[in-house]
Amino acid sequence: MPRVRFHPDEVSVEVERGVTIQAAAKAAGVELASICGGDGICGRCRVIVKNGNIEAAPTTLLNRDEIQRGYVLACQTKVLGDVEVEVPPETRAEEGQILIDIDAQRFRALYQEERVSFRHEPLVQKLYLELPPPSLHDNVADQQRLYREIRRHRDYPIMQMGLKILRAQPKLLRQNHWKVTATLGLRGGTVEILQLEGGDTSSRNYGIAVDVGTSTVVAHLVDLNTGRTVDAEAMYNSQRAYGEEVTRRIIYAERGGLEQLQKTIVNDINNLITALVSRNNIALHDCSAVVCAGNTTMMHLLLGLDPSSIRRDPYVSCSTAPPPVRAAEVGIQINPRGLLYCVPAIGGWVGGDVTAGILATGLYESDKTVMLIDVGTNGEIVIGRREDGFSWMVTCSASAGPAFEGSGVKCGMKASRGAIERVQISPDGNVLYKTVGNVKPKGICGSGLIDLVAGLLEAGFIDRSGRLIPEASPRIRERDGMLEFVVVPAQRSATEKDIVITQADIENLLRAKAAIYAGALILMKSLNLDVADIERVFLAGGFGNYLDREKAIMIGLIPDLPLEKIRFVGNTSIIGAKMALLSREAWEKCEEIAQSATYYDLISFPHYYEEFLAAKFLPHTELERFPSVQERLRVKEALWHSR
């Protein structure tokens, strides 16, 4: 019987002549990625045959170069004799926490590449102290002894402590032979001793960073000692039941619903925190800091502040930089004395999430003209640079709706396990896709939706106004009076229902991208900048791991710039929140950024709606603004005509 050996697992297995490499892999316990289950259409089970006798069925999913290098599809290749097979990394089936792993890497990458190095000094730290026991020569009182010892390690001139701790302190110190761990929390210019524990517990100090989005809430559990992201969790904001957009929620709050909204978001955050700590066997007690970044309205709702004036001329909020408060006071369940920090906002309509984004991307100290586009329910755009020693930043906010977050789209979902995050339409009209976690698809997330719309346009399945063309593909059909495109048929989806994109979904996506592009364009115009003047674009948003920049240009979400100028930076709101959580310097930088950024109100630009309408086309009504897309479509069309 032929023997098949797999690298790099270095396992081998004997199989019947004529079985597929996929079957051999299964027998050998080597997990290969596959979506189609062996039909030869997903192209995920690519392996390299090093040597040996095989028979491979022809496929269009491999190019000539790959075939020469020995690539085959495991499911379409029969074993005829002894074979050596290498499983490339992309084919190894991965289960697990892909989302955070990559995000954590990105976090570091951002840190390094932009040379934003903040000193590691978490907002809440644990300090193990060995106090000298009192004697006649050293008869300082307990509290002062504690302060003195802390000041030996840290330069904290002003400290405070609650009565509860003051009362518990003498016994605790003596019982533990003057060896204690103090939890220190930063409150403005003061440092508060939040907690005193016996012995050395300093290795267990965790914090939570939360991106409080209008549609999506993301929480990361961070080891404050190492800066490592332990785990991440996301959910849709349950406040959505009270309105998709912030204005609806403000109105709901005005009508007596503030408390309800406050409870709802706190409940969401608590659910996320509970999931994170229980999954990682961490005691709530060891979490003493939460940093939240979100738009100004969301911060108001979280803290239970009246948001009503935000939506009324002159659009002033209750606070843009609320002080740190006891998390328990708000209802957030961490250490009962732990602190809640809200990243300061720039204005009523540009919140702490943008401040965090500016921090995370290092935009405030870039010597290039940089644009940050944060795609969320409100799309925020920032343009800025550092010039002659001082930096300017201009921001605006465009109401895009939650389509790119997978909400308001029939089969949309957030970028979590089972979400289609990558789509390609092959020349023969088949749909190739990849899901988060490489599992059966449940729905489509933002990056998948961008790929999909771009793919549909390129394939000629939609026209430039986004209308599905029924005769163009057998996958386009009518259901309940509306056209839709079948992305994944029921038998291949995890939901056992067809995964589709409807005409209405496409329109929502077009509206969302038009709002963001129009905002970006008006901001550029008002600064007298041309697209060519933008030296770098950071594209941010909760898209998960992946975003195809070329496709984002293809649909006209971002200006047509050379790809090397564009970087996908993921969820910068949570990255920034995490940076602030881990570094007092970063936190202080947030305060500085929030104060120095300028807010442009798009409502005051009479041409905004006009620009929006012009952008509601693929890629844009002014085709010449997207030369690369024009070229791509031209090539495509030429190919089509030559067929």
Place this chain on the structure above:
Amino acid sequence: MPLAIPDVKKTWTNAINTVTLGATKDEGGTRTKKVTVGGATALPFHHFEGKMPYPPAIAMEVWDVAPQDWPEVLAEHFRDVWHDPGLWAKKCVEQYGADLICLRLAGCDPVRQNRGPQEAAQAVKHVLESVGVPLIIWGTGNDDKDNEIFPAVAEAASGENCLLGTITEDNYKTLVALCTAYKHKVIAESPCDVNIAKQVNILATDMGFKPEDIVIYPTSAALGYGLEYVYSVMERARLAALRGDKMLSQPMICDIGIEVWGVKEAKASEQELPEWGAQRERGPLWEATTAYVYLLAGADILVLRHPQAVASVRQAIKQLMGDGLT
């Protein structure tokens, strides 16, 4: 001391497309006359800044069925012929000097007689046989119905190089395909929106249709009913075109009669509104005034109804074209 007056003349980089309607026998049609519009290299009638090689053309409106709701001051000119679109068209050309005939297939409208494709094609053929001028054929505006009748209509007029309309962003594929197949020109309609005007043109050209074969219909409004909005949309489109926007460089058509004769300023009789003066003068004047404004905004083809309006607009065009004045 004489003050030097600076030369503020504008020069533009782009010209409006020329569109020729009608095909003679040599060209595969049966027209005895062709009409060319467009070609301007400056704003309308700015002869000092550029050329305006072709004067705007006047099309007179003819229906495939006798209209029921035309006011008497209008109906009285056509009642003798409107039972027969051929005779009606002939009268417009021979008696009133229409450059073009705009055949509106109103009878196919589901809310009127809901005529079918064969009757529509018949009417088209009949008008073509009756007059030698080029033809504009305007559908019902009902998407499904238009898609049903136009295949027969476009075929019936095959080779005649007619102007067919309208396509919209919601419904363009059928008519664009037909105009490609039967070599007609197409009217691209947009709802008083310069972006959508451009988008419809792009959608049609994405199907391989030549941008030079499109005429823009930016919608029309009667004087007093939003005319200024249309004016500014037309003006913006024309400025963009002269600055080089190829997707807005098409000539523009204004459908004026149907708008004007639907508003009370033209429709109301003296009995109803005696203080407004004689309807017989007021109606045509309202139509002509509306038309003047669109001439200045850049209209290349005007679809009119009343013979008096036709006469006075023709006079205006003549003067504006610098007839003996330059």
